[in-house]
Structure formats: C-alpha cells, structure tokens
Amino acid sequence: MGYQSAVCRHWPGLVMAVSCLPGCFIEPNSGSNLEFDFAEAMQTAADRGTTPQPEQPPADTFFTLYATDFEYYDEDGNGRPDLDMNGEPLVRQAFVFEVQRFEVRKLIDRASPCFIDVEGSRFPGIHVTQVAAKIRVELGVTNPFDPLVPYNDAVDVLTADRRMELLPRLENELKAVASTDATVEPGREDFLYPATAPVGPTGCAETNPGLTDLPHPTCFDDASNALRLRLCRQLWVIAGEDFYEGSDKVYTLPLNGNFYGMVEGMNPVNDGFVGGAGIYVDENLVGHDAYTVNWQYKDLNGDGQPDAPAGMESEIGQPYLFGRSEHITRGVVNATLRNLNSRTIRGELAVFPNLGDDDVHF
Numbered sequence: 001m002g003y004q005s006a007v008c009r010h011w012p013g014l015v016m017a018v019s020c021l022p023g024c025f026i027e028p029n030s031g032s033n034l035e036f037d038f039a040e041a042m043q044t045a046a047d048r049g050t051t052p053q054p055e056q057p058p059a060d061t062f063f064t065l066y067a068t069d070f071e072y073y074d075e076d077g078n079g080r081p082d083l084d085m086n087g088e089p090l091v092r093q094a095f096v097f098e099v100q101r102f103e104v105r106k107l108i109d110r111a112s113p114c115f116i117d118v119e120g121s122r123f124p125g126i127h128v129t130q131v132a133a134k135i136r137v138e139l140g141v142t143n144p145f146d147p148l149v150p151y152n153d154a155v156d157v158l159t160a161d162r163r164m165e166l167l168p169r170l171e172n173e174l175k176a177v178a179s180t181d182a183t184v185e186p187g188r189e190d191f192l193y194p195a196t197a198p199v200g201p202t203g204c205a206e207t208n209p210g211l212t213d214l215p216h217p218t219c220f221d222d223a224s225n226a227l228r229l230r231l232c233r234q235l236w237v238i239a240g241e242d243f244y245e246g247s248d249k250v251y252t253l254p255l256n257g258n259f260y261g262m263v264e265g266m267n268p269v270n271d272g273f274v275g276g277a278g279i280y281v282d283e284n285l286v287g288h289d290a291y292t293v294n295w296q297y298k299d300l301n302g303d304g305q306p307d308a309p310a311g312m313e314s315e316i317g318q319p320y321l322f323g324r325s326e327h328i329t330r331g332v333v334n335a336t337l338r339n340l341n342s343r344t345i346r347g348e349l350a351v352f353p354n355l356g357d358d359d360v361h362f
Contacts, residue, residue, distance in 0.1 A: 030284040030356035034065070034100065034349065036177060036277040038263045041344035044104050044175060045295070055342050057295035057320070060307065062103045062180040064296055064317060065349075066096035067288040096292060096316055100279055101182050104263060107174040108246040110167055113196045113214045114232035115245070118255060125229030127217035128248060129167065132160040134220040163248070169268035170248050177277035179242040179258035182298045191239045191300075286353045291335045293321035293347075321347060 046052040048059040057063075071093040072081035081089035108128075109115055115128050123134055135157055136142065141149055144157040181191065196214045197203035203216035205223035214231050215224035236243065236256040244257030251274075252259050261277025296317030297306040308314065323335035332350055339345035 030354055031280060031282045032285040033352040033355060034279045034281060034285075035352070036261065036279075036347055036349055037275060038104070038177070038277070038347040039344060040264045041342065042104055042175065042263045042347060043345065044106055055320075055339060055345055057318075058297070060298045060300060061295045061317075062101055062182040062298060063320065064098055064294050065100045065102070066292040066294065066316065067099050067283070067285055068290040068292050068322075069095045069097075070289045071095070097283075097288075099283055099285065100281055101180050102260060102279070103178050103180040103244065105176050105178050105244055105246065106171050107176045107251060107262075108167065108171050108248050110171055112245060113193050113217060114228075114235060114255065116228060116232055116255070117249075118229065121249075123220065123225055125225030125227070125232075126220050127228070129164070129217060130220040132157070132164045135160045137220075166268055167248060173268060174251075174265050174274065175263040176244070176246055176251070176254075177260040177263065178244040178246075178254065179260070180298075181240055181243040181257075182296070183304075191243065193235060280355075284353050284355075285333065285351050288325055288333075290322065290324045291337065291349055291351075292319065293337060294318055295320050321345070323349065 043053070043056045045057045045061045046059045050059070052058050070089070070091045073090040073092050074080065075082055084090050110129055113127075117123055117126050117128060117131065123131065126134055139153045139156065141153055141157050143149070144154040144161075149157075194214060196216050197208075197211060197219075199216045199218055201207040203211070203213075204219035204221055205211045205215055205227045206219075206221035209223070211224075211227065215228050219228075232255075236245070239256065242257055244259075245255040246259075247253060247255050251262070260279050262274040263277075264273070264275035266272070267274050294317035296314070297308040297312070299305060300307050306313070306317070312318070319340065321337035321339055323337040326334045326336075328334050331354070332352055335349045335351075337347040337349055
C-alpha cells in the first residue's frame with residue numbers, strides 16, 4: 001500500500017440527549033449498519049499459556065475495526081496521487097478512526113466454571129457437561145435401550161447424550177463474533193473466574209453445606225446447582241456486560257455478553273451453514289477510503305493502557321485485515337478484508353451508512 005506514516009485519531013460514538021417540547025423536530029440517528037462475513041480461517045486469540053499459531057493474535061487480545069482515510073503523495077501537483085511500482089496510490093499518511101471493538105471467540109468454553117444451564121431449564125445451575133449424568137440419576141436409567149425403560153425416559157437420556165456428544169464440536173468448530181471486555185472498569189481489573197472447589201465431597205454443597213466457592217463442575221446435586229447459579233450471576237455482574245460466556249442451546253442468546261454473529265462454518269447439530277455478523281454503530285461511515293481490523297492487547301490492570309509486552313506497544317494495535325472501500329451498489333460501501341500473510345484469513349465487510357435517511361434498503 002505504500003504506507004509512509006500513520007496517525008491515530010480516536011473517533012468515539014456520539015450520544016446526544018435531547019429535551020423536547022411538544023411539536024419539536026428530532027433529528028434521526030444517521031448511524032451505520034456493519035455486516036461482516038468472516039471466512040472460516042478467521043482466528044480466535046490464543047489460549048493463555050500457549051504459543052500463538054502463525055498469524056494468530058496472542059492471548060488476552062481483541063479486534064478493533066477502524067475506518068481509514070489516506071493522504072496521498074502528489075509531488076507534481078497535478079491533483080492525482082503518485083503511484084508506487086505496483087500502480088497503487090502512494091500514501092503519505094493514514095488516519096484511522098475507531099469504529100467498533102469485538103472478539104472472535106469459541107462458541108462455548110466447556111472448561112469455564114460458569115458454562116451452565118440457567119433459569120427455565122430442567123436443572124438450573126448445573127454445569128452443562130453433567131446434564132446427561134444428572135438425568136440418568138434422576139430417572140434411574142442405566143441403559144436407555146433396555147426395553148423396560150419407559151419411552152419418554154429413554155428419549156430424555158438419549159437426547160442428553162446427544163447434547164454431550166455435540167459439545168466438543170461446538171467448541172472446536174464454531175466461532176462467535178462477540179463483545180469484548182477489552183477495557184476494565186475500577187474494581188474489575190484482571191477479571192478471571194475464581195478456582196472452583198476441589199473435586200470430591202468437599203467440593204459439593206450437598207455434602208459440604210458451608211461451601212462458599214463455586215462447586216466443582218462434577219457436582220450436580222440441587223444445592224450445588226443453586227449455589228453455582230447464584231455465584232455465576234454475581235460474577236457476570238462483576239465481569240461486566242461485555243464479558244462473553246456462550247451457550248450451546250441458543251447461540252444468539254449467550255449466558256453473558258453480546259453476540260453479533262458467527263464466523264463461517266458448518267453447524268454440527270444440523271449440518272447447516274452458519275456465518276455472518278451484524279453490528280449497528282452511531283457513526284455515519286460515509287466517504288472513508290478503507291477499513292482496517294487490528295488486534296490489540298486488553299487493558300486488564302485498569303491503567304488505561306493496553307497490557308502489551310515491551311516492543312509491542314501501539315496505540316492502534318497490530319495489523320490483521322485490510323481492505324479498500326468499493327461502491328458496488330448504490331448506498332452500500334463494500335470492503336474485501338485481507339490478511340497480508342495468509343490468503344485464507346479474510347472477510348467481507350458491507351457498510352450501510354446514513355441509516356437516518358435511508359430510502360434505499362429499508
């Protein structure tokens with residue numbers, strides 16, 4: 001692209017409060033709708049304590065979408081950008097404006113102590129990995145294929161077994177585009193789930209009535225489930241509304257956080273295609289030259305700065321995807337987002353600006 005330098009300018013979302021008397025006019029919100037279609041190779045951040053794969057962002061990072069504007073070289077003053085050896089306009093400076101932060105996460109995390117069923121389920125508070133075991137105990141069924149087992153009981157057990165079979169595939173094959181707890185508030189620094197109680201009788205509320213820690217996931221007695229549900233609800237309040245905890249029941253309704261959509265993939269439940277994510281933003285994204293997705297370290301200590309290791313400090317993070325704006329359809333801005341080093345890591349972005357005055361699409 002011929003970058004020579006970059007200048008970062010933060011463009012926060014505009015929130016306006018209007019006090020109105022009868023008969024006054026309210027200006028419509030001229031925000032934008034962002035539609036992402038990330039290819040299956042789009043990566044999650046590495047797990048803590050692991051070495052990132054090629055082009056994979058490190059642990060404790062998130063993505064930021066920037067709208068990008070260019071100032072080009074025009075040495076001969078003819079009003080047209082000078083070109084580099086590849087025929088591309090030679091950029092003097094790039095100005096980036098933060099539009100949206102997000103994460104790409106595994107749809108579910110079986111290792112999370114709060115991967116649970118919530119109110120309205122058969123066993124509120126149970127760790128999802130123990131549902132099949134709990135149903136077998138409740139119904140007294142060892143072999144669901146025994147002809148003496150009532151039909152409905154056999155169906156319940158086999159349905160729970162199928163749910164357990166699908167969990168590893170949901171975790172390893174599907175990725176959610178979700179909100180990010182990138183910047184913590186005071187009192188939420190470095191949020192991590194606390195360690196659970198140990199495995200065994202002392203880790204279950206039924207056999208240890210004084211238990212105050214999260215029960216061990218293998219504890220599925222009613223007292224442990226109730227305690228786990230209450231503690232996880234409290235922890236999600238501490239973590240904040242942007243902390244993502246996924247659900248295997250209804251993908252679009254996570255246990256906590258915001259779900260924007262999915263990375264392309266095949267749903268192992270029904271072999272159907274999934275993909276596409278959408279976000280509404282306050283900014284009216286008109287006239288920008290390009291769009292950039294960078295990854296950045298989270299601010300887990302609450303000092304207002306990314307927790308980047310020495311030599312990796314950057315106000316705008318590290319490049320991951322880039323694409324120039326194209327006007328293919330009236331009223332829509334498109335950008336094909338590509339990774340510099342990998343052909344498979346890519347995405348398509350469609351921007352629908354001027355929502356307050358949109359007479360084209362809605």
